[in-house]
Amino acid sequence: MTEVAQESPEPVGRVARKRGRRIQQILAVAAELFGERGYDAVNLDDVAERLDVTKGSLYYYFASKDELAAAAIETLGSDWTDRLERLPAGAEGPPTARLRALIREHVAIAVREYPAALRLFLVPSTWPDALRVRITELRRRHDHVFRTVLTEGIDRGEFRVVGLGSTLQAMHAAMSQAPLWCAGLGEDEQERALDELADTLMKLVA
Amino acid sequence: MTEVAQESPEPVGRVARKRGRRIQQILAVAAELFGERGYDAVNLDDVAERLDVTKGSLYYYFASKDELAAAAIETLGSDWTDRLERLPAGAEGPPTARLRALIREHVAIAVREYPAALRLFLVPSTWPDALRVRITELRRRHDHVFRTVLTEGIDRGEFRVVGLGSTLQAMHAAMSQAPLWCAGLGEDEQERALDELADTLMKLVA
DNA sequence: CCAAATATTGACTCTCGGGTCGAAGTTTGC
DNA sequence: GCAAACTTCGACCCGAGAGTCAATATTTGG
CATH class of the missing domain: 1.10.10.60 (Homeodomain-like)
Incomplete structure (x- = not known):
């Protein structure tokens, strides 16, 4: 299939x-x-x-x-998602450091190596039905990675969030649009922009 | 024209x-x-x-x-943008209250009355060249509204941001995807979700 | 080296959808 | 009430692009 x-x-x-x-x-x-x-x-x-x-x-x-298209999305999306799930940053250590690293690396990889992949998440409705199911599944996996770190951080008292849902939503949204934001920046500027973005997003759990 | x-x-x-x-x-x-x-x-x-x-x-x-399409975007976008620019929330008072109200009302209006408009900002590249120019212009206007309040808040020492650019980017991104997020929620849930989102975004300047 | 399996071609069909246009219907102003 | 202006219709044209297929080229294994 x-x-x-x-x-x-x-x-x-x-x-x-x-x-x-x-x-x-x-x-x-x-x-x-x-x-x-x-x-x-x-x-x-x-x-x-x-x-x-x-x-x-x-x-x-x-x-x-x-x-x-389905197969293409499959490889594009699952390579990228696999990689997110296996990021060493996601593994252990204090949630604060992990989340920061996770955001930073995830966005960096996305912008550098999968600049196209994020588009999938932006307007799912433009894809044929069959593909939407796959896209949703991928999104779910991404969500899960961040949700895990977030809940742990909250449980440990390291994070203070207004709400889990809105925090995740805001983070995903910001990360999804990062490539658009970085478009046209030079190497160094891009690095700095992504650092800044990661720090900004950390305020959501501060 | x-x-x-x-x-x-x-x-x-x-x-x-x-x-x-x-x-x-x-x-x-x-x-x-x-x-x-x-x-x-x-x-x-x-x-x-x-x-x-x-x-x-x-x-x-x-x-x-x-x-x-150009004319449609024009009305859709400019009605909505005009309204954003004229929101009483944007006018005066302490930046904190203003920003919160601005976010909250803007998103509420967008989700309720212009659920489609935000799509314009998500993937500009799918629109014909001529339309992209208009979309960019609208985006600039939206950006300006929020930038104004933000800078004022920063100057007054009410806001502390990591960086103006990344803060704006994160806010816009989150607001743009709000309709997607709210899709399928009931009236009340939606209200609560938007409140939560606004509070969450306020953490970016806390 | 040859036959069978595998891969590629390019010309073809067909549908969808943007765009045209003259004829027909409706409204307006006198 | 009637001519002129305005509006709508629907049949038509046409190009783009998805999908087909028999013929041809290439590779493989014996």
């Missing part, structure tokens, strides 16, 4: 691996474009062209635009 | 007024749809259908989809 159009009795030889690599190449390009432009504005000829291939080839691997 | 397709030597009689009303009706529907779905996903047949009219009629008043 996740990616390939044809389902074969999965022969795991050289061939299958090559096929897998090709799919990864396609997904990488697709993810970039879908993230940049949104669903409607991407056309498959463009995707194909970037791969020096024709549209027909895409349909050899994916049954439809929807399926390609 | 703003709205009508044909430019006449503006006869300001009954006819012109009627025409004006019709245009307003069209814009109201268009604004709602464009705000809800974004530019691409709206098709003019849908807009026409909601008005119990055919597409041809729309083209009698507007030269193109772009122009209709």
